[in-house]
Amino acid sequence: MSTIRTFDVPHIFRFGRRDEAKGETWQLFYRNAACFTIDIKRDDIAGTPFERAWSEYCVEARRPDWIQHYNDFCDLVSRHNLSLLQTVAPVGRYQWVTLEDYLQTPRYKLRMFKEDGADDAIAKIIEGPTTIPAFEMVPQPFSKLDNIPPDFPRIAAADVTVLDHEQDLRVRPQKVRVTDTGAVYALICALGPSTATETGISTNESVRAMSRLFKKSADLEPSEGSSRPFAIVTTMSYHPAHRGQSPELLRVAGLLHTLES
Numbered sequence: 001m002s003t004i005r006t007f008d009v010p011h012i013f014r015f016g017r018r019d020e021a022k023g024e025t026w027q028l029f030y031r032n033a034a035c036f037t038i039d040i041k042r043d044d045i046a047g048t049p050f051e052r053a054w055s056e057y058c059v060e061a062r063r064p065d066w067i068q069h070y071n072d073f074c075d076l077v078s079r080h081n082l083s084l085l086q087t088v089a090p091v092g093r094y095q096w097v098t099l100e101d102y103l104q105t106p107r108y109k110l111r112m113f114k115e116d117g118a119d120d121a122i123a124k125i126i127e128g129p130t131t132i133p134a135f136e137m138v139p140q141p142f143s144k145l146d147n148i149p150p151d152f153p154r155i156a157a158a159d160v161t162v163l164d165h166e167q168d169l170r171v172r173p174q175k176v177r178v179t180d181t182g183a184v185y186a187l188i189c190a191l192g193p194s195t196a197t198e199t200g201i202s203t204n205e206s207v208r209a210m211s212r213l214f215k216k217s218a219d220l221e222p223s224e225g226s227s228r229p230f231a232i233v234t235t236m237s238y239h240p241a242h243r244g245q246s247p248e249l250l251r252v253a254g255l256l257h258t259l260e261s
Contacts, residue, residue, distance in 0.1 A: 001067070002170040005074045007082055009091060012169045013074045014135070020059050027077060030169075033096045034089035035107040035132060038077060038123060045121035048114050050080055081110070081123040088125070096134070096165070099187075100157035102173065103237045103253060105134040131237070135172035138192035139235050139251035144207050147214035153231040157253045160187075160233055176256065178231075185230050185256040188213070210255045230256040 005011045009032055016027040023042030028035065042058070045051040057073035078085070088108060096102050108128035114121045133139065142148075155178060162173040163184065176187050191206040210229075217228045235253040 001070060003067075003071055003074060004169055005071060005078055007078055008086065010169055011074070011078050011085075014170075016070070016073075018058055023058060025054070025058055025073075027074070029074070029078075030105075030134065031085055032089040032091060033094040033101065033105060033134075034129075035105050035134060036085070036089075036110055037107070038081070038110040038112065040077075040112045044111065044113050046114070048121040049119075050112070050121040080121075081112075084110075084123050084125075097161060098158050099160045099162055099173065099176065099233060099253060100235060100237070102135065102162065103133045103137060103139065103157055103235050104131050106130070107132045133237065135189070136191055137172065137189045137253070139237060139253045140190045140204070140207060141251055144204070145232075145252060146211045148210075148232065152229070154234050155231045155256065157233050157235040157237075160256070162187075175259075178256070184259065186227065186259050187233070188255045188257065190252050190254050206254075213255065213257055227257045227260050230258055232256075 001013075001016075003013050005013065012030040014028050014030070016025065018025045025040045026037065028037045030036070040054060040058075042051065042055070045054065053076055057069070057076065094106060096105075106129035109126050110123045111126045112121045112123050159179045160176045161179060163175045163177055165173050172189050174187055175184065177184050188206055188209050190210075191204065193202045193204040195202045213227065213229050216226070232252055233254040233256060234250050236249055237251070237253075
């Protein structure tokens with residue numbers, strides 16, 4: 001569940017999981033355009049004041065206010081580690097402006113420990129910064145897209161400024177401005193494939209959406225006002241965690257299309 005918890009700045013929690021049996025939790029969140037994951041294991045923090053507070057949330061909420069239960073959990077983690085987060089990602093160090101900024105988000109892996117002589121558990125950086133795309137974006141090879149003419153316009157992700165994302169930081173960017181013309185377009189971000197639980201079939205909905213838009217546009221009369229593809233957004237970034245694809249230099253980061261009239 002995505003939620004935003006604001007302290008000095010918004011903390012955008014995208015994912016989390018809890019394992020009661022193992023006594024473990026994991027969360028992924030963003031702060032000042034930097035990504036953090038944090039592992040908490042009972043054995044690492046046993047006997048600390050933080051463990052006593054955390055233990056209440058290392059369970060799935062079994063009451064009607066489960067959303068508030070999750071929000072309170074996010075608050076506990078953020079508040080307890082705020083000093084470290086402010087040091088690593090202070091206001092102004094990182095910022096999302098262009099789509100390329102989103103694709104080059106710095107990530108830090110944190111884990112909480114109790115050190116000898118310390119009064120309480122503290123978070124430590126165990127890896128980072130590395131670079132990943134934000135909001136589950138996964139640039140795709142051109143070979144994955146159908147119906148795209150070889151001479152179709154291309155625009156670099158660094159030349160596309162994201163608009164209005166602050167209005168709902170829980171969702172990925174949806175509207176952008178092209179730097180050289182100032183024109184505004186809608187954006188379909190390239191994502192990775194997902195597997196349907198019911199069928200086990202793996203599909204890539206963002207690639208399908210791009211292909212459908214191209215096909216639909218080909219069937220429209222020039223005078224019709226429906227949304228049309230405008231340009232492919234390209235990037236040199238590559239996320240090596242996306243297994244099974246060769247790291248071509250130039251990849252598809254998304255598709256710009258005209259706003260509905």
